[in-house]
Amino acid sequence: LKTQYKEDVEACAIKEVLNVIKHKTWTYLKSVKDAEQSIHTNVLPCQMVVKDKRDSKGQLLLWKGRLANGGHRTDPTAYLPFDKTSPTATIDAVFAFLAVAQRNKMQVETNDVPAAYLNAPLAKGKKHVMRISKILAKYVCAADPRAKAYLQPDGSLLVQLERALYGLPEAGKLWHEYFTDILRKCGYKQKDGDSCVWKYVERRNGSIISVSLIL
Numbered sequence: 724l725k726t727q728y729k730e731d732v733e734a735c736a737i738k739e740v741l742n743v744i745k746h747k748t749w750t751y752l753k754s755v756k757d758a759e760q761s762i763h764t765n766v767l768p769c770q771m772v773v774k775d776k777r778d779s780k781g782q783l784l785l786w787k788g789r790l791a792n793g794g795h796r797t798d799p800t801a802y803l804p805f806d807k808t809s810p811t812a813t814i815d816a817v818f819a820f821l822a823v824a825q826r827n828k829m830q831v832e833t834n835d836v837p838a839a840y841l842n843a844p845l846a847k848g849k850k851h852v853m854r855i856s857k858i859l860a861k862y863v864c865a866a867d868p869r870a871k872a873y874l875q876p877d878g879s880l881l882v883q884l885e886r887a888l889y890g891l892p893e894a895g896k897l898w899h900e901y902f903t904d905i906l907r908k909c910g911y912k913q914k915d916g917d918s919c920v921w922k923y924v925e926r927r928n929g930s931i932i933s934v935s936l937i938l
Contacts, residue, residue, distance in 0.1 A: 728775075731786055733862065736771050739788035740866040746841035749853070749882035751873040758852045758883045762801045766881075767853045768793035769890070771862070792853060792890030802892065809895030812919040812935040820920065820935050829931070836902075843887040843897035851891065855880040899936065906934065 743749075752758055755766060769792050776784045812820075824831050836842075845851070855863055857878035864870045873880055887894035903913070906921050911934065914920040919936040 728786070732773050735773055735786035735788040736859075736862045737866050739771065739790050740862050742838055743790055743841065743888070744863075744867050746838060746886055748841055748886040748888055749884050751870060752852065752881040752883055753873060755852055755881060759847065759850055761848055761850050761852075763797060763849065763851045764801075765796055765798055765851075767796050767851055769853055769855055769859065769888075771859055789889060790859075792851070792884070792888045794890040794892045794894075797851070797892055805896075807892040807896065809899045810918045810936075813917075816917055816920055817935055820933060823933070829933075839902075840887045840889055840894045840898045843894070843901040845884060845887060845897070849893075851884045853882050853884055853888075855882060902936065 887897040911921040923932040
């Protein structure tokens with residue numbers, strides 16, 4: 724913010740906040756007492772990480788912002804042993820997937836889901852309260868004027884998280900559960916012994932679609 728890129732960086736931060744708000748990631752609070760009852764009682768911080776994206780010649784392409792929650796401030800005793808563990812495709816599974824695709828001359832595509840974690844909701848009774856600092860609250864108010872009515876005396880904002888914001892220990896697992904539930908509803912079948920490899924067989928022509936999940 725102290726460089727010639729200040730305006731671009733601030734525009735990037737507002738764009739990221741707009742994206743977070745679009746996914747209905749939080750509910751504004753007047754005070755902590757307004758939050759739903761939850762096993763998570765710590766008020767968590769957050770920060771905005773802004774990274775420059777450059778081409779092979781080092782030329783600036785764009786600025787990428789990410790609003791991340793301070794999940795390191797959660798109480799570890801509030802989680803069960805596997806609440807924070809998210810499965811991902813093993814390198815062996817990926818190589819096997821590619822070998823089968825090559826052998827059968829299958830078309831291979833990759834896809835990145837934008838703001839993936841923000842699609843996964845937090846369960847009732849397991850939501851978090853997060854404080855948005857005065858500096859970041861300025862960008863939230865610029866993106867969403869409704870937030871001004873919830874500004875705290877110190878200029879910060881209090882919100883209740885409704886979605887798996889990046890940085891939460893359970894975010895990866897919640898996204899995995901959310902996405903695999905969609906695959907299941909679409910008719911995909913999970914490979915025995917591997918929750919990250921799914922297959923769909925088109926009954927009309929026998930074509931096969933395989934999906935490997937890498938989180």
